Amino acid sequence: MSLSSISASTGYGISTQSQHGPNCSCAACTAARMASVATPVPGVTTPSPSAIYQGSTLTPNQQKQLDELRARDTDVRQHEQAHMAAGGALVSGGANYSYQEGPDGKQYAIGGEVSIRLASGQSPQETLANAKQVEAAALAPVDPSGQDRAVAAEATQMAQEAQAAIDKQQQQQLQAAQNNPAIATAKAIFAAITGKQDSSKGSSIDTFA
Numbered sequence: 001m002s003l004s005s006i007s008a009s010t011g012y013g014i015s016t017q018s019q020h021g022p023n024c025s026c027a028a029c030t031a032a033r034m035a036s037v038a039t040p041v042p043g044v045t046t047p048s049p050s051a052i053y054q055g056s057t058l059t060p061n062q063q064k065q066l067d068e069l070r071a072r073d074t075d076v077r078q079h080e081q082a083h084m085a086a087g088g089a090l091v092s093g094g095a096n097y098s099y100q101e102g103p104d105g106k107q108y109a110i111g112g113e114v115s116i117r118l119a120s121g122q123s124p125q126e127t128l129a130n131a132k133q134v135e136a137a138a139l140a141p142v143d144p145s146g147q148d149r150a151v152a153a154e155a156t157q158m159a160q161e162a163q164a165a166i167d168k169q170q171q172q173q174l175q176a177a178q179n180n181p182a183i184a185t186a187k188a189i190f191a192a193i194t195g196k197q198d199s200s201k202g203s204s205i206d207t208f209a
Helices: 027-037 049-054 060-090 124-138 146-178 181-194
Strands: 004-007 091-101 107-116
Touching: 060 091, 060 107, 060 124, 107 124, 124 146
Parallel strands: none
Antiparallel strands: 004 107, 091 107
């Protein structure tokens, strides 16, 4: 199986209306740009752009956007943490996030993904266990995305195939045991000891006329 990735949510957009940015000419942005290119002076700490933004008053639209970004950041991180907690050793690395800058100059996660290995094991039993864990990891968040559900469906298909292989394996083992001469001999000895005949060989009754 090829590697499959679980994606929290991509394409999430938040309005950038009235948002500070590289081309903003407000006093806070102008000061931030000047601070970023100023020559460092020994013993003097240059304020970061985010610190300057924090010192400014946000408009109602900017505050609304900031609240949305903060809420989205929390949701995205919880979503990816749920994937990683359920995926365990099958998770390849940590979560990767995409960010958007808020009106306070900080970066907020608005999307993310976690890569999870969906691969066959060395036995049908191991493959079944892997598939079930991937399915659980894909559906771990309270709000699985479309990509999450697609990965879960792929894992479910692999689990069904592995279970079919296990059932076939067990059937073959049962047939081999039934045809084993040693087992047939043991049954005959047991029947002789208990005084019972093997019903598979039939029975006879003497009759007199």
